[in-house]
Amino acid sequence: MKTLIFLAKGFETMEFSVFVDVMGWARNDYGYDVSVVTCGFQKQVISTFNIPVMVDKTINEINVDEYDALAIPGGFEEFGFYEEAYNERFLNLIREFNSKGKIIATICVGALPVGKSGILKNRKATTYHLRDAYRQKQLKEFDVNVVNEPIVVDKNIITSYCPETASGVAFRLLEMLTSEEQMKIVKAAMGF
Incomplete structure (x- = not known):
């Protein structure tokens, strides 16, 4: 099972690294068939707070058929x-x-x-909920049924509130790629 992590310029490092770590623990410590490939528009992507990250592939090199999941960390507008x-x-x-x-x-x-x-039209999702919920209002403008919950799953799509939910999203992704039992083993081993 292979996950593509897409890093847009200004991505948050905490929201990126959680996918690497959760899948890394699952693969390294338990032999689960889960790996990650990083991707961006350029080979080097500058994160929020100006940390440079070298990615494995650029967007032009991606064949969707080679992946089972897409992970998208959030980032800062500024x-x-x-x-x-x-x-x-x-x-x-x-x-x-x-x-x-x-x-x-x-x-x-x-x-x-x-x-x-457009893929969330008339589907349930959530996003950043603080500071007058202005990001949730933006999401609603795309005809999304915004749900004010920390993590929302609508079929194949997982969305969440904020950095605090990062590990929960990564564990939910691991569960969807493997099984609930396997996810719980990794989660316990990581101290959650």
Whole structure:
């Protein structure tokens, strides 16, 4: 089972690293067949707070058929997150993952490009809920049924509130890729 983690410019490192760590523990300590591949528009992506990360592949190298899931960490507008998150090439990648019934897991405002892609129309989802819930209002503008809960799963799509929910999303993704029992083993081993 292979997960593509898409890093838009200005992504949050905490929301990115949780997917690497949870899948890494599952693979390394328990031999589960779960791996991650990082992706961005360029080989080096600058995160929120200016941490540079080298990705495995650029968006042009991605064949959706090679992956079982897409993970999208959120990011900060002032670090340019939406410049790439709302790019039509990325929105098309999201649409292709969804059209093939693959899992899409988002943290915080990672739900907004999924909403903008149109695949959440008339579906349940959530996103960042603090500061007057302005990000939830933005998500609602994409005809999404916004649910004010920490983690919302609608069929193949996982969305969540904020950085606090990051580990919960990663464990939910692991469960969907493996099983509830296997996820609980890894979760306990990581001290959750």
